[in-house]
Amino acid sequence: MSYYPLFAILIPIIFAIVIYLMNNPKGNLLAFIAQAALLVAGIRYFPFYLPEGEYYLVLGAFGDKLNITLISNTLTYGYGLLSVVLWFSVILYSWPHQKQSSSYYFFLLFLQGVFMGIVHTHDFFNRFLFIEIATILSGILIIYKKDGPSLRAGIYYIVFNTAGILLFLIGLSMLYRLTGTLHMGRVQEALSDMDQDPTVILIFVLMCVSMGVKSAFFPVYNWLPRAHSVATSSISAVLSGIMVKSGVLGLYKIQQVFPMEAYKDFFIFLGMITALCGLFFGISQTNIKRLLAFSTISHIGFIVMGLSSLAVPTSEGVSGAMVHIVNHGFLKILLFLGAGSIVRNYKTYDLDRIRGVLHRMPIVGSVMIFGILSIMGTPMLLGYQGKALIGTMLRDQPLFYFGYHVINLGTIILFGRLLQIFIPRGSLTSLAVSIYERLALGILTAGIVFLNLYQLIFPNFGGLHFYGKPFSLGAWSFFLLYLVSAYFLIRLFPLTSSFFRKVRGFELSFQAANYMMVVFIFLMLLWSVPL
């Protein structure tokens, strides 16, 4: 018996409130102490965690049918420890710029507590609650700079995401009426033989669409590049690396609870379209942060493809998705923080005007190159494992397998475009990067190298087996093939043409995004109609 899940949620929130009440620069140091406390709590919990495997913490005296339930298993424990590394490096990175402002650390730490809540909760209403609080906090953090573009992006984000999460609430009310409980395990028992029931399908569709809005699936992705490209870099990193995953984790739980075999192909298809859409718009960007934001959409597509295999359980897809959630989080935070240092020193977002990063900022440059090579899916590096496993899952379906290769190629083209910032050209005088930023990037890189070695040496963790055969000849030959064709494609289609300029300027209006949300619901409902 241990209260670790509760502590993981409450420690950051209590520290956040203390920081806000103290409201002086010295008090902000408590943000680091909060991370230390979380780490200590996690380490203290380790002996309890080992024999238990999976266990439930029920808060209250009326049984798990009515009370709040928190789950603790390998995945949540892993997220608890990894979040410490991620938040510590983000806090350290933003220290020289934000150390005067208590409210910044209040919102950042509160967000960590809420993310821990999203990970640990095991009933539907608390999931809704935590996701909604995360939306509010993310909205406040997006507008933290208080300039025009961030305010516009912030209000788009808040209103659209709140509308999306209300769909979850509609589904939740019908679910409670149908089963009499909101506990995920009990709901799963109650629904085990009801996958043809129209009400269950409607609930499933509404919940999936609202999670899709939260984590930017294909027709409702438009808020993400807008919000993640205008926020402060450390905030973009947290939002793009971690908070986007709250929706995907919700989708994972929903697919576990609802037995919907009919939607397996739909989710592969949806993930593929999402990934292709993110790549198509991402490749044509010239703004470095928008490019990274669109790449997040494409990786979300990957994860959705992997999660589709929950309907008919195969271990590769789910393991691939769960591993890729963590790996992409680390790599995207590294890239966003590096991009933040670059943007601050070069005073431009324009990819065509940033040159010679490796010569002018050696540490940031080398860390960025490592991150880019990893996220491209170079075998033996971190981004590869999850992608390879999802590829193994798709091998039986030729059309999807072809699409998978197109997406890998697109990822390499997208990050190949980012590599142009390392060409030594123009002034090569070195630029100053503060010691905090270098330290934060160093800690993140150490975390990535540790995860990478861990995944190569111990390819299973808590029932997941994530071995993508990184040493095989096939992996390397595919990778070389991608590299060669990416090189020729970049040469063949320069981005100066008017077509790409039109793609770059394409934006869905707010009304169209809401319209797309309704269309998304109808599309998913149509899928369940037997032909």
Added chain:
Amino acid sequence: MLQLSLILLMIGLGLYGLATSRHLIKSIIFLNVLEAAVILFFLRLFYLPEGTAPIITSLGGEAVDPLPQALMITTIVIGASVTALALMMSIKIYHQYGTLDWKILLEKEDNQ
């Protein structure tokens, strides 16, 4: 049945308003309409004339399940804070750009 269909109409109205209104404040109002509709839907769904108390059953008699009401109180609080935040943002946006029209706002971003 009439109540339920009116509530469903309200949900549709909220979504329709979000998908069509060009004014930012109207969007926030329609978000509130949608939210109120969802809360009414939740509460209406659990008004069962023959319902009994869920935990202490020994009291007997008819009762309404209190859990949905507790959940909806929480939702109302969250909805109020979202509305407050969105309205605060729209004041700031109006000071920055002098307009609350979505179309003009988003087009201005392209020109920057």
